[in-house]
Amino acid sequence: MARIGIVGGNGALGSAIGAALLAAGVPEGPLWIASRSGTAGPLAGRAVRVTEDAQELAEACDVILLSVPPAEAGRIGVAAPDRLVISVMAGVTHRRLAALTGAARVVRAMSSPAAARGLAYSVWFGGGTLTGADRALVGGLFAACGESDELAEERQIDLFTAMTGPVPGFVAYFADCMQGYATERGVPAPIAERAVRQLFLAAGQSLAGDPEGPAAQVQAMVDYAGSTAAGLTVLRAGPLAAALAEGLDAAAERARALGQASDVST
Structure with missing residues (x-):
């Protein structure tokens, strides 16, 4: 050993x-x-x-x-x-x-x-x-x-430094946005926070246990054509994906810069 x-x-x-x-x-x-x-x-x-x-x-x-x-x-x-x-x-x-x-x-x-x-x-x-x-x-x-x-490929390490290194990081921001949505419409903050915490716990476990992956879960909800489908259709047509990519790019670039700074410091 x-x-x-x-x-x-x-x-x-x-x-x-x-x-x-x-x-x-x-x-x-x-x-x-x-x-x-x-x-x-x-x-x-x-x-x-x-x-x-x-x-x-x-x-x-x-x-x-x-x-x-x-x-x-x-x-x-x-x-x-x-x-x-x-x-x-x-x-x-x-x-x-x-x-x-x-x-x-x-x-x-x-x-x-x-x-x-x-x-x-x-x-x-x-x-x-x-x-x-x-x-x-x-x-x-x-x-x-x-x-x-x-x-x-080593260069991909910086992408994961942005995506999966900061826990909860980006996921917490999405949760905060959803909690803010509820509180701005009159839901008491403790209830909104409790709901969002449980939602993300359930969503994480569901994603982890589903062999088909996130895209399949999204499409299944869209195909069901219920209330969630209406919201997902708006989100997919909007700038969310591009904004998220921009944020992840900024985080990955910062990771690369941190490594370059270590070279300069010595």
């Missing part, structure tokens, strides 16, 4: 992934955490070993997961030429990660704090230097966090 260490393991994303790994029994021994404060943060009291020295973690572990703010990438202080290095730092490229750590086996990934509840969607890109065992290990690590896929 590989020894796993998380640099930045007491942060929101690092600790969420750590919690998922511990819940899944991975690794069998203590999970290593490197943090500037020398504390475990949300993972305090769990089977973790904490150090302030990221290089100490790198020398003790087989797999090093980097989860620090991208602006801090150049100051990680990890030399790990013979280790498997995985990064969930937004915008920091595969090539940059290899240069920072000296590692030949590098994975660039994106997950989310929903990992703590086993509900994250994680994507990753490993390039051509990973072994079959490396790929199996990375797949298992992210499977502990929720659903996961390997991508063939």
